[in-house]
Amino acid sequence: MIRRWCEAMGEENPLYVDAAAAAAQGFAAPVSPPAMLEVWTMARFRDTGRTAEDSMPVLNLFDEAGYTGVVATNIEQEYDRYLVEGDRISYTAVVDEVSPEKRTGLGIGHFVTIRYEFTDQNGDPVGRTLLRVLKFKPNLAQPAAASLSSAAEFSHPRPAITHDNAHYWEGISRRELLIQQCASCGQMRHPPGPGCPKCRSLEWHAVKASGRAKLHSFVVVHQPRIPSLQYPLPVLLVELEEGVRLIANGVGLPEKDIVVDMPLRLDWVEIEPGYVLPAFRAPDGEA
């Protein structure tokens, strides 16, 4: 283990690998590089990634709150003695500080400072580490945008995903039309936004739309044209029975059959592999 570590780190001090060199320094055998202090306490490698048991409970709390990104920003270590073969190292960790929310280049997050105390098999201290990590909400993955080089392919326009609308578009990708409902006053709202315009609460949950709707208005677009779409293109302003309106296209709905106030039902169209949008059709013989 020490040999591998030294190779990986470019560490060439013979003290860590050569018995004669260690003996010359008064050690019975090669010693562990001090910077490996924490290594002896790490979980074994799993090719499926870390398990929850491998992680710090405090960091799991951040993961659950959406701060799934992690990056170490500071490590300070102190060593009391060289560790030698046969030592069994354990540690206790104390969360020293959690910073207020910071806006960083990686995303919004908190700096978490943890102090580790390492002890040997006799309970005697052998070293300490101060570790500061940034737990952050990764900047939201955006749908693959047409790059300049692929602009000629005219991919279908995609929405921009923000913290305020991510739930809505994620729902659509699962073929669920999710409407925000204020958790405080029950007001339904759309398009998505962080606050309730009626009672100002920031608490909300998503309600899955029933799919029953009627047509509030519509247009038929002729010009100008987006290369990836088919024209003439009817576009619908749909009023859901939940009381909110949204823009969508029709499916199986010829232009001649479209009239204001007609009943509609939610359906889905897969525009491109993995890119789903809501669309509305006439009810199938329902009242």
Place this chain on the structure above:
Amino acid sequence: MAALADAGIDPAEVDGMSTYTMDNNPEIELFRNIGGRELKFFSRIHYGGGAACAPIMHAAMAVATGVAEVVVCYRAMNERSQYRFGAAFTPDVLPTAEIAHYGNYVPFGLASPASWVAMSARRYMHEHGATSEDFGRVAVGFRDFAATNPKAWFYQQPISMEDHQASRWIVEPLHLLDCCQESDGAVAVVVTTAERARKLRHAPAIIRAAAQGSCDDQQMMTSYYRPDVTQLSEMKLVARQLYASAGIGPDNVQAAILYDHFSPFVLPQLEAFGFAKKGQARDFVREGQIARGGRLPVNTNGGQLGEAYIHGLNGVAEGVRLVRGQSANQPGACRNVIVTAGTGVPTSGLILSSD
């Protein structure tokens, strides 16, 4: 420079500049190039054409508070030849709230200003019985004024209702002739104190009232979520402020410049300013009241459908000409003239008066 020359003010005296967004000419670039000396007030108001009257309001406030004495409000664009507003809009996928807004429309092909207005217009027709011919009457009337305005793009090119109805669809229910042109052009308006203005070369136009407005679940061109999508709530808010500030009502207004990027929104503007009851503007239009010789001549310059699309500031200039009695289609003495800015967006308005 022409506006300053008209006023008889040396460009070196300019100490304020105001414009609005979607103009590509920064205040300091223009200021440097007119030989400006000390710039003490500069503002650029958001929401494009909706802000067309707002620089006048900001300039008036700057002048009234003594922050500046001579403010140039301007608009210059090569929209026809350079950057076209009417194009289908395909936003970058940037995670900002303003870009995210378009995600609710563009993936479904609702991607141009004409389409955003057409959606409200269809509902207006459905609820209030207005027809494409009513929108046509608006367009025909404005093109009639343009035909006799030598500075209009469509000078000597009037249209008939048949032309309107036969023009191709852009976004149903909007025909081509319901949509304004795209123009290269510029307008500048000089705002100073009334005392100073009275000493200048021409009779001044007095800014009797100025207001901005945004309300009722306002969206950018797509206020489809308010209870009544047939009404321009933000224009009602502007109208209420203008009448209250000026101390007058619709009976005291002799002419109006109503923002006409698309003809349908002229109707709810007539309603917002009290010239017709809700949903009844079609009757006012059918009676010819907004056309030449009507009770309220509207867009005597030809409007943006007929004169040019300078994002509304050419309407302010026509408002000034009307109260000075200098319009190419002067309808008689105009004591008070209403000027409005872009509809369907956070907006603004003015009442200009003769001194």
